[in-house]
Amino acid sequence: MRVVNELTATQTPRGSHGTFDVERIREDFPVLKQQVHGKPLVYLDNAATSQKPQVVIDTITQYYLTVNSNVHRGVHFLSEQATQAYEGARDKVRRFLNAPHTREIIFVRGSTEGINLVAQSYGRTFLKEGDEIIISAMEHHSNIVPWQILCEQIGARLRVIPINDNGEVLLDEYKKLLGERTKLVSVVHVSNVLGTINPVKPIIEMAHSRGVPVLLDGAQAAPHLPVDVQDLDCDFYVFSGHKLFGPTGIGVLYGKAHLLETMPPYQGGGDMIRAVTFEKTLYNVPPYKFEAGTPHIEGVIGLGAAIDYLSGIELERIAAYERELLVYATEVLSSIPGLRMIGTAKEKASVLSFVLDHVHAHDIGTILDQEGVAIRAGHHCAMPLMQRFGVPATARASLAFYNTRTEIGMLVRAIYKVKELFD
Ligand code: 7TS
Secondary structure (H helix, E strand, C coil): CHHHHHHHHHCCCCCCCCCCCHHHHHHCCHHHHCEECCEECEECECCCCCCCCHHHHHHHHHHHHHHCCCCCCCCCHHHHHHHHHHHHHHHHHHHHHCCCCHHHEEEECCHHHHHHHHHHHHHHHHCCCCCEEEEECCCCHHHCHHHHHHHHHHCCEEEEECECCCCCECHHHHHHHCCCCEEEEEEECECCCCCEECCHHHHHHHHHCCCCCEEEECCCCCCCCCCCHHHHCCCEEEEEHHHCCCCCCCEEEEECHHHHHHCCCCCCCCCCEEEECCCCEEECCCCHHHCCCCCCHHHHHHHHHHHHHHHHHCHHHHHHHHHHHHHHHHHHHHCCCCEEEECCCCCECCEEEEEECCECHHHHHHHHHHCCEECEEECCCCHHHHHHHCCCCEEEEECCCCCCHHHHHHHHHHHHHHHHHHC
16 A cells, blocks of 8 residues: 555664664654653553554554555455555564464454454364363453353363462473363463463473364563464464554454364354355355454554564564563562562563552552553453452553653652552
8 A cells, every 4th residue: 555555664663773772762652752640651551552653643544544445345446555555464464473374364353352263163163062171370351251151152161270379380280181171272472460471382382292272362472572473383373453552453363274274254244255145155265254344454554554663673672671671670669568579470571460568459550640650450351360369459560662761760659659658
């Protein structure tokens, strides 16, 4: 697409050469320049959703200003341009995940829809009564409830890999759970509450040695780590655009081609068909078989721009910067008297969950907000994990590559303010 492609091609992201220049990177994110409650905004709720660089916002605007039209249908100029941009973004996602084929990249609403698609299409077709699905104790509700729905529908059973007090999965226990009845494993790549980076390669190898496919929930991994689905050898991978500095309402399901080909459609409608009569419908091939109806065109194109932007900075450099920031933040937070970190795994990314003696997490969140510091407080859509740690809720600061040490200092100062009020 003319204008949109020109825009993403010409706006070289900041910090793409030499040292990681976080101040220059911050200039790309207009929302960060704001004040809230008269204080500079310190945005530390990136696990919920991340902010968007100007180039993503401009790409979406340019799409509507210049080529808006439906994809895969029109013979006219604008429709061809929109289709080109839409399919071009699919190839950007393919490269981002190092997937072998674009037909393995399905656009969905987000991680949640990607998991539901696999549960209902793959699960309902290939699993039966008495079969077992393995998840872990640190899953987001999005990787629990779709499987419970499936279990109720077909009479299958959910098994849960336990974790230790640091928030690490117990691989020995996982090994014991893997058995004749196991038909699917679905685990989170990076935990949204604990920040744990799971040992997904051994998890996948152990499942594959029994011929069991594995889905990885990459909602919190894709924005922070380079992901290579061929190297991981996962069968399905999901992530959400809005956590990856792209628009809301768009996400990706990667699936191995040979699996997608055997799976029935998730939804019926336009675009997913080859031919329809009242007697019978012939379905389209993947990925279109799984993309019924007019897709989120602007979302896909915006996601493509976000991926271009990230590629310009390089995920390896982002991961290294964030690692260093996480180590620093962990050190300073842990030194606050009465503060307990929840999630102390050896391998962690970008998430700091904590509780404070005598203070409810929601009160921490509210007082921090008054100081301009945005965090999330609550169960983080992981209620079974809260039960595992014996807490009703945690306060959670979650980092992105535009966060700074200064901001961590402001977080710490704000926490001391909470302590003053409650001690
Ligand atoms: N999986 C994980 C690990 C997540 O963290 C989330 C969202 C989802 C799945 C669902 O993603 P969605 O884009 O489909 O909604 N996690 C959070 C969070 O931690 N705070 O708000 C949303």
